[in-house]
Amino acid sequence: MRVRLEDVARAASVSPKTVSRVLNDEANVSDATRKRVREAMEAMDYRPLPSARSLAGNRSFLVAMLYDNNDNPASTYLAEIQDGVLEACDSQRYSMMMRPLRMRGDDFVRRLDALISDHHPDGVVLTPPITDYAPLLKQLHERGIPYASVSPMSRAGNIGVHMDEQQAARTMVEHLLSLGHRRIAHVSGISDHGASGWRLAGYHEAIAAAGLATDPALVVQGAFTFGSGVAAARQLFALKQRPTAVFAANDDMASGVMWAAHEAGLKVPQDLSVCGFDDIPLASQLWPALTTIRQPSREMGKMAALQLLELLRGRGDAQMMQMPFSLQVRDSTAPVP
Amino acid sequence: MRVRLEDVARAASVSPKTVSRVLNDEANVSDATRKRVREAMEAMDYRPLPSARSLAGNRSFLVAMLYDNNDNPASTYLAEIQDGVLEACDSQRYSMMMRPLRMRGDDFVRRLDALISDHHPDGVVLTPPITDYAPLLKQLHERGIPYASVSPMSRAGNIGVHMDEQQAARTMVEHLLSLGHRRIAHVSGISDHGASGWRLAGYHEAIAAAGLATDPALVVQGAFTFGSGVAAARQLFALKQRPTAVFAANDDMASGVMWAAHEAGLKVPQDLSVCGFDDIPLASQLWPALTTIRQPSREMGKMAALQLLELLRGRGDAQMMQMPFSLQVRDSTAPVP
DNA sequence: ATGCAAATTGACAGCGCTGTCATATGTGTC
């Protein structure tokens, strides 16, 4: 039979309520009693029943990780974040649940409400691209659900983690500039993903800082997919003065650019330098291996979740943490011919 | 304030117990009453509280999806299965939870027990490679936890889905044979993954059926990683009589083989045909695009979960379903020179 | 109509925990 809180109480010769206090790290338990109870719990391998705790305490010990699977077909990026969030939740004996949530569709609020009513998460972790969707944040506020974001930008008042994508993009373009490139193209992402804007801004910033003129023809809109990278590259290669380097806003599109280069008979990196963003597994498996930006996704998920849990515990010191990126120079970028 | 079962009961002029019966699709409720209760639920947008249901009913409405993240670093394969499982669970108002579980380590049973005691899943979905790990299955039986597998083979008495990997591998090799290849190599996977054995068996079967002698030098052990594919290929290319085609047991290794071919100055597919297994996104993004086997991962996850839910509902008609595979012929395989 | 089994409905306790509030025990002050 299951060991209940009452059993522990009897074993430790205290009231059930005191065991409950120890279980929840509440104040007003003497050190001696606390120790005795802890030992009894340990000895009996006591495991509180989540449903009973939830019912009585009106909290679920559940964190939901929200993601938009519409524009994010089964990406490894999300899987890594998930891994980190899970690790953080486990460490504090919270449960974690993945919940897809399409931004699109007018029944968005209803679907979000259903999600909350059905699962009662104590808090949620938001992942790109739904970190900045206003109706979502508004609804979470109204429902009183705390949240933390894994976000491409820092937003006042929010907690979670962010990586300075603009700075990362700028660093990437500066790498190309240092190799002597002057005609540097950019393939941008879906415009309503925050990330696209920041990466584009970093590109512009670097170009401007180098004293170069911006050529609108060198910026082509993509959609974060392999195919859109191919299409964008074809467009770029058709220019009278084709670029000597292409910076794609993610690795999938960069792969597409490389594919199109093959197709056009351009050798990478001899004739064309190509670089991406994200460092997906594919990046190091391509031939040549792709120069890209690496962000610590797993760590970001973990940190964001820890911030959220901090908030749930009532401690006020949760914050927005900045995470580092790193430039991965591989074989797809080389000095300008 | 939250709408409770009691509120619905009052609105429908029945006892709470009757509402409970309707909620749980139990027998012995007249059609008229059932309809009236359903309408009241609908009108009031009633959502049962999971924790109360769990506590009173001794079931969690939770399905855990178990995976071994040790040899499966953030793969899209798992993400797709997860998607399918989630869809199935949602459709029956069950919750779903991902739980990593390393097979390795002597505290395996303790970790599994902790997982069960902490979350109380009503059932679990097993994913490769832990579908056939005997201590796991034994422990699940002892704890009385039903499970369904997404498995590379059919095991008597188990429920879930399986894909005939041996047949698929055989089909792939037959494709190479039909292109005229006779010296066909195989790069196998980690030996304690069930999948490796079945794919290897399919390879042997096809070779034998074609009346060819098996050459042990043409079968090289890999580890399902890109790097191990490179290493295996180098070994194969060093043979006096090198193969004209390589069938790798998964796409990552096939990519490695292609990389090594580049390195060795061999053109794919002119000088060497290469094919893989799984159809990961990378497969169609490689240049040349990879010929491979596609399995309906998402659908498999969904079906496995539905079988499990069937079992949980007490209906006895849950079974092991066979799922179809499809040969994706792309650009990495061509007639023998 | 009458009796009897089957179908339908309801009363009530209790799942394992926590919130509220009362009680007991210690601590410092003059």
Next chain:
DNA sequence: GACACATATGACAGCGCTGTCAATTTGCAT
């Protein structure tokens, strides 16, 4: 030593639902 006050502990109800079992109604053969 008497008092106020803080700290520590416990008694008890109840969270929202379901299991058990008893009560009632219905259907059907007589």
